[in-house]
Amino acid sequence: MSFFTHLECSKCGESASPTELLNLCPCGFPLLARYDLAGVARALKKTDLLDRPSHMWRYCELMPVADKQEIVTLGEGFTPLIRLDRLGRAYSTPGLIIKDEAVNPTGSFKARGLSAAVTMAKKLGATKLAIPTAGNAGGALAAYGAQAGLEVFIYMPRDTPTANRVEAEFCGAHVTLVDGLINDAGMMIADRKEREGWFDVSTLKEPYRIEGKKTMGYEIAEQLGWKLPQVIFYPTGGGTGLIGMWKAFQEMEEMGWIGSERPRMVSVQSEGCAPIVRAFEQGLEEAPAWENAATFASGIRVPKAIGDFLILRAVRESGGTAVAVSERDIFEAIREVGCREGVFLCPEGAACWAAFKQLQARSWIKPDDQVIIYNTGAGHKYIDSLLTFERRWISESISPPNSRSTQAQ
Ligand SMILES: *Cc1c(COP(=O)(O)O)cnc(C)c1O
Numbered sequence: 001m002s003f004f005t006h007l008e009c010s011k012c013g014e015s016a017s018p019t020e021l022l023n024l025c026p027c028g029f030p031l032l033a034r035y036d037l038a039g040v041a042r043a044l045k046k047t048d049l050l051d052r053p054s055h056m057w058r059y060c061e062l063m064p065v066a067d068k069q070e071i072v073t074l075g076e077g078f079t080p081l082i083r084l085d086r087l088g089r090a091y092s093t094p095g096l097i098i099k100d101e102a103v104n105p106t107g108s109f110k111a112r113g114l115s116a117a118v119t120m121a122k123k124l125g126a127t128k129l130a131i132p133t134a135g136n137a138g139g140a141l142a143a144y145g146a147q148a149g150l151e152v153f154i155y156m157p158r159d160t161p162t163a164n165r166v167e168a169e170f171c172g173a174h175v176t177l178v179d180g181l182i183n184d185a186g187m188m189i190a191d192r193k194e195r196e197g198w199f200d201v202s203t204l205k206e207p208y209r210i211e212g213k214k215t216m217g218y219e220i221a222e223q224l225g226w227k228l229p230q231v232i233f234y235p236t237g238g239g240t241g242l243i244g245m246w247k248a249f250q251e252m253e254e255m256g257w258i259g260s261e262r263p264r265m266v267s268v269q270s271e272g273c274a275p276i277v278r279a280f281e282q283g284l285e286e287a288p289a290w291e292n293a294a295t296f297a298s299g300i301r302v303p304k305a306i307g308d309f310l311i312l313r314a315v316r317e318s319g320g321t322a323v324a325v326s327e328r329d330i331f332e333a334i335r336e337v338g339c340r341e342g343v344f345l346c347p348e349g350a351a352c353w354a355a356f357k358q359l360q361a362r363s364w365i366k367p368d369d370q371v372i373i374y375n376t377g378a379g380h381k382y383i384d385s386l387l388t389f390e391r392r393w394i395s396e397s398i399s400p401p402n403s404r405s406t407q408a409q
Contacts (some may be wrong), residue, residue, distance in 0.1 A: 002066035003040045007031040007207050008377075010310060019065070021124040027080055030307055031207040032247065033064055041255040049222060054078040062251060064120050064211055072119045072148045074105035076112050077215050081223050084339050091360050095370035097229070099220065101377060106143050108136035108299070108377030109213065110239040113240060116212030116249065117201050118144040127151065129155070130198035132185030134237060135164035136377055141201060141393050142171035148384035153198055155185035161298055163381040181293055183304055203238040204307045213241040215401055217248025220372060221258060229263050230369040231320075233356055235348035235376055236276050237302035239311035246314040253389060264371070265320035267311060268355040270295035272327060273303060276311055280322035285309055296385040297330055297347035301338045321364070329354035331389050334379060347382055349375030 007016040011029035012042055016022055018033075025031050040061045052058035052165025060066035088096040101109035114137065121129055130153040131141045140156040140308035145152035150208050152173040156164065157180060168175050178185045193200050221228055228249065234242045242265060252258045270385050272295040279287035305311060315322055322353050325333075333350035339342050346352065352373045357366050379386075 001061065002038040002063060003037050003043070003061050004033055004064045006034055008034050008243050009073070010307070019124065021121065021199060022207065023200055030204040030210075030310070033207055034396070035062060037251055037254045046222070046226060056115070056212065056219070059215055059218050059246065062218070063116065063215075064208055066121060070119060070123050071115075072122060072144050073115055074143060074147060076104050076115050076212075076220060078230055079103050079109075081220075082341070082343060084337075084341050087337070090340070091357065092367050093365055093371055094354075094371060095229070095368065095372065096373070097292065097329030098337075098341075098373050098375050099216065099291045100343065100375050101216075102344075102346065102349075102375055102379070106136070106140045107163075107381050108140065109216070110136040110140035110377075111143075111239065112212035112215060113203065114140040114144045114201070114212070116146050117206055118150065118289075120208040120295055121199050121201065121206070122148045122150060126199035128196065128198045129154065129201050130189045130193055130196070131155070131201050132182050132189050133160070133164070134182045135160045136381070137203065138173070139164050139167040139171070142168040142173035144355045145173065146171045152191075155188050157181055157185065157298075161382050162384045164298075183289070183301055203240045204243075204305075210240050210244045210247065212244075214244035214248040214251075216241060216246035218252070220245070221248075221252060224370075226258060228258060228261065229372045231266060231365060231371045232263045233268055233352035233371070233373045234265045234267055234373060235297065235300050235351050236305075236311060236322075237300040237348075238305045239267070239276070239307050239369070241374070241376070242267060242314060243307050246310075246318075260399070262318050263320075265315050265318040266355060266359065267315050267320070267322040268352045269300055269324050270297050270327065270330065270351060271324045273301050274307070274324040275303060276308065276315075277324045279308065279312055279324040280315060283367065285312060287296060287312065295330075295347075296327060297351050297387065298380070298382075298385075299346070299348045321359070323355040323358055325351050325354040325358065331386075333357075334386070338379070344374065344379035345375050346377035346379050347385070348377060349373065362366050370391070
């Protein structure tokens with residue numbers, strides 16, 4: 001059974017109904033799900049989880065729905081931790097771990113958020129769902145919408161990786177390509193949704209995607225024996241996963257499952273789109289929009305995040321930091337981790353690896369830190385961008401690092 005009680009505004013603290021289809025609080029800020037945590041603590045022992053199914057709904061008491069009949073799932077979550085022994089030795093950090101979200105349905109961790117959001121949207125009576133997306137969220141909504149039997153409308157930038165458009169179309173969604181970025185796509189949906197009868201599932205503009213993503217926080221704790229790591233690297237677009245994990249840690253502490261210690265949260269962005277990093281460095285509480293955002297790590301090409309104040313607050317409270325990395329560093333990171341560990345990172349995950357190297361070189365990472373690097377999606381979804389980069393490199397006559405392929409003469 002679920003111990004979900006109500007929604008609460010992340011800004012003004014007002015309560016909102018758990019049984020209505022809602023977007024933002026009337027004050028304009030995100031609504032967060034609240035639970036009877038004392039009730040969960042009485043009803044559920046950590047060891048009860050051991051024989052639960054290996055997907056994110058194993059934490060059903062802490063999810064907005066627990067009824068198997070109502071859950072829209074493709075088996076998302078409970079993704080593996082991969083220990084990076086060789087790189088751990090090379091960078092004097094034996095506790096290096098990748099949380100590999102690439103194995104989720106639809107090839108990215110967006111599956112978690114959309115499984116939760118579509119479950120709730122269907123339960124609360126939505127019939128048509130619309131989403132602005134930088135790529136992976138569109139593919140995930142198309143899949144979960146198909147599974148739920150709901151109609152899906154997707155607005156994505158024209159230069160989104162091909163895989164994202166094709167997967168969405170093959171799952172039956174109506175895809176509109178936009179000359180602009182995710183924020184422009186969001187405005188187009190806002191203009192049309194009333195007339196079309198769409199429910200807007202933009203991240204943090206509906207309350208439940210974050211509940212899906214928070215399960216990453218529960219999983220890390222459970223998979224590490226209820227001890228959190230010292231550092232988490234998170235590639236930050238809208239920041240839903242970072243805010244979600246932070247929320248999960250708070251819930252776990254309130255239930256007495258963990259103590260008050262927290263990982264240092266590192267928000268990672270590309271130098272081509274780094275609003276959170278800039279705001280962090282300037283000591284701001286909100287992050288002004290980034291002009292002319294450009295990065296091939298499309299999942300973090302988000303110029304303005306509605307939850308910016310929540311991201312910045314979590315990073316600061318955690319004693320963490322925010323780091324921007326170059327496009328070239330991201331590309332090289334994909335090769336390095338691929339060649340040395342056999343994990344084919346997505347560019348966003350690779351940005352985290354590049355950021356780890358920066359902070360390790362500055363001794364911000366200590367040799368005995370346990371460090372989690374989020375690989376938020378599958379490298380395979382970015383083949384077109386990777387080939388473009390490789391071609392550019394060749395035309396600049398710089399040989400790509402560690403290249404292994406040769407041409408037959
Ligand atoms: C969406 C996305 C991100 C950013 O996630 P947020 O929680 O919105 O910050 C990172 N990586 C990939 C692959 C994504 O699809």
